[in-house]
Amino acid sequence: MALRFDVLIIGSGLAGQSAALRLAETHRVAVISKRTLEDSASSWAQGGIAAVLDSRDSIEAHIRDTFTAGADLNDAKATRFVVENGRVAIDWLIEQGVPFSRDEKGYHLTREGGHSARRVIHVADATGLAVQETLTPKLRRHPNITILENHIAIDLITGGKLGLGENRCYGAYVLNTESGEVVTVGAPHTLIATGGAGKVYLYTTNPDTSTGDGIAMAWRAGCRVANMEFIQFHPTCLYHPQAKSFLISEAVRGEGGLLRLPDGTRFMPAHDPRAELAPRDVVARAIDFEMKKRGLDCVYLDISHKPAAFLSEHFPNILARCLELGIDITRAPIPVVPAAHYTCGGIVTDLHARTDLPGLYAAGEASCTGLHGANRLASNSLLECLVFSQAAVQDILAQGKLSIPALPAWDASRVGDPDEEIVIAHNWDELRRFMWDYVGIVRTTKRLQRAQHRIRLLKNEIEEFYSNFRVSHDLIELRNLVVTADLIVRCALRRHESRGLHYSRDYPDLLPQARPTILRRSLRR
Template sequence: MASYFDVLVIGGGLAGQSAALRLAKHCKVGLISKRSLEDSASGWAQGGIAAVLDDQDTIEAHIKDTLTAGAFLNDLPATRFVVENGRRAIEWLIDQGVPFSRESGNYHLTREGGHSTRRVIHVADTTGLAVQQVLTAKVRQNPNITVLEQHIAVDLITSSKLGLNDKRCYGAYVLNNDTGDIITIGAKNTLIATGGAGKVYLYTTNPDTSTGDGIAMAWRAGCSIANMEFIQFHPTCLYHPQAKSFLISEAVRGEGGLLRLPDGTRFMPEHDSRAELAPRDVVARAIDFEMKKRGLDCVYLDISHRPADFLHAHFPNILARCLELGIDITQQPIPVVPAAHYTCGGVVTDLRARTNLPGLYVAGEAACTGLHGANRLASNSLLECIVFAEAAANDMLHQTPIEFPELPDWDESRVTDPDEEIVIAHNWDELRRFMWDYVGIVRTTKRLQRAQHRIRLLTKEINEFYSNFRISHDLIELRNLVVTADLIVRCALQRKESRGLHFSRDYPETLKAAKNSVIRRRS
């Protein structure tokens, strides 16, 4: 039997929770989370949230920095919309109780790569976690929000699946990870806030939940996808066998951290006049170049020249984690490597977070709003989550009521239990390895074609498995990852230039006209 809500929110990160809290004042909300509410990519964000908060800063300066970082592929109206709503978004978080760091009585603003001034408000070096803790407590206490943890969406329920002529989303089929049951959830409006797809790569700063679920579901439902070739590789992921996916914040370079070779030589000034404060794509490519040229396993990020008290105050989490691994950042440089960090493309949305499928909205990393262009400016992501979550909530509350069709239960009558689940683990590993090798920081057409060939073989194998056996959490994620990988490669093959995060040896020049790579599903 189906459950019904006014709004179904898929994803428990900052975009999902902030939208749910705004909506819960007016309607009943169902919020599903793959794991616990505390386990999301938003909670892993260290640096902070970029917004124009200082009298010396301007809206135009923030827009200019965003466009420059995005290699001028950004959508200007979307960029202006986010930046102009930045202060209000921060004030909303302050009203919720987020304890942003202060210095001399004022909120402390730090500077990160690509920014022309200090405009990043933060909570030490655990901003995402602090915001998440505040919002999660409010979500759990709200009687109008039904939280379903340990639940993963299988697929959206659309008109075409119901045999209806209207084009609309009516909710989703959802797997209960604890029981293995698939439940039907109907909703007048559905918000995808599932985050990005970092786990499509072998090395990533993302949590295990970042498997491109929302992007893949929206694509299967008929939504347009854009700019998936722009995968941001964070330049500085901690390199240590015991440090899985631990990010060394952009703010470390913003506060004076220097990148060095093993012999202590700086190399960034040779690659860009902005040196360590260059945008992430420039820094990641420079590190990749130096590692390959010299056969290095890593490079080093050195902030030991700053006072120990300063490091304890500004980077307590990074300092503590490194110390656990025997690295004293007050005395030693930090070994770092680039790793897949952020999906700049995604499901195409408008300024109200609407997709081309009525009843379906997308906010956060799963969306392609046009803000990030070819490369996300540091700390614009959490801002985008809050601004577009509000936009989605406002639009939903002004929608005309709809007649709701009867939703059928999930049909498992023609499937059996899987005979060899090793197939899932093997395909998962193969996919992530060839994506890292062939669709990484530096690309060629031949590498992309090799990846596409393997994706087609894997897709056939995975779809056959999906059709014949009962589904599991791992199978759902693998199915979504291979769809996401395909979209990344298809967008990359469309782009006959190098721009922002997409660097092709076959097309090293940047074209004068900046155009999006848009993929539309054939009906």
């Protein structure tokens, strides 16, 4: 089957949904969702959206905080562009009907680690979910938006692959995971909004859909990828055998939560003068240090000194989830561990969200705009989704309607049905375990080289499997994860310093000049 649209959006989180709604007034838009529209990392975001909304705050302060968290690796133009467009982005969400929390002064602003002021607008402790629940029904009702749920993109369709003179993006081949059919989806403009790659690690706060698909596809199509060594580990993921990927929001520490050892002793003041309000990389390394030093399974985040009514108002979802597991946060501390949380690097884009491949855009966690530098400042991610999806929309609208050539159907004539699905399961498990062991919060060159050796073996095995058997959802994700893992390790090996989220025992010092790690792929065979 072949479909044609004016714009193809791969991914259904905040970046994808906001772009679709803005474009749909004048363009026919297709939105590809691996599961349903509701299953995205955006809907899991608890804390909120950072923006300068208070007269006591300033653009310069937000920029300064972003650079401090990002260890000065941030791109100055991109950072200013995002921060200056913050209020416009929030106003658009308010217009859409997002029910942001209020107090007697207006919208309630909270403060999170790394911020010098209260500037995080939120909907209690489930901001991403509230935004998603506001936008998703609008997408489902819009006549110009076609939603392809339970579809996963396999690869981008490019002029280079088709042997055309102009190497631009013409859409993607997409697998319908329910029917097994590969659909050719053509469009003159394609936006990658697939999110990050948290599932490359054994422990993550991300949903199962976060498998680096967009990053891997763009890399295979010839786009530059940058700063993949900077994987943010959220310092406080709930530690409980029945809790899968449930994070305890940064805002808990922002509102006075204290990190303690099992005996009740605080430890953050010994690691950083900002204590619990230090940026995430500092807090995650401190927890990792204390756990390894003392042989602990977890540490504890204590906010039980706050009134129960306060916790019920500000953290209703965290309170309810913990109660389900027998933890009353009004009386007892929360067991927490670090977990892979956010991919700061990704596909290189400009201020219009354009990649190196004409016709291809990227926004959100799949992109590397330069905003986050070596470590994302809390609650800057949803802001980046909004600002850069809007930038992509403006660039697409400025070009008018474009045509594309006839596109060939997916060729499955030389492949058969897989004979050993267990190979995929074993490779998936092996990849995530050695990435956790060798490419985690603290790294060494030897560990990275061990990971690289195993990645090479896995890549060859997976590509052989991909070449000979019909594609499946699990195979596509595994193929993308191993490419993403390779990019993370290659970037990490190139950085001979410790900066932000990348901490190397072999290179513990900071180099005098902050430089991005940019990978370029030769498409010559």
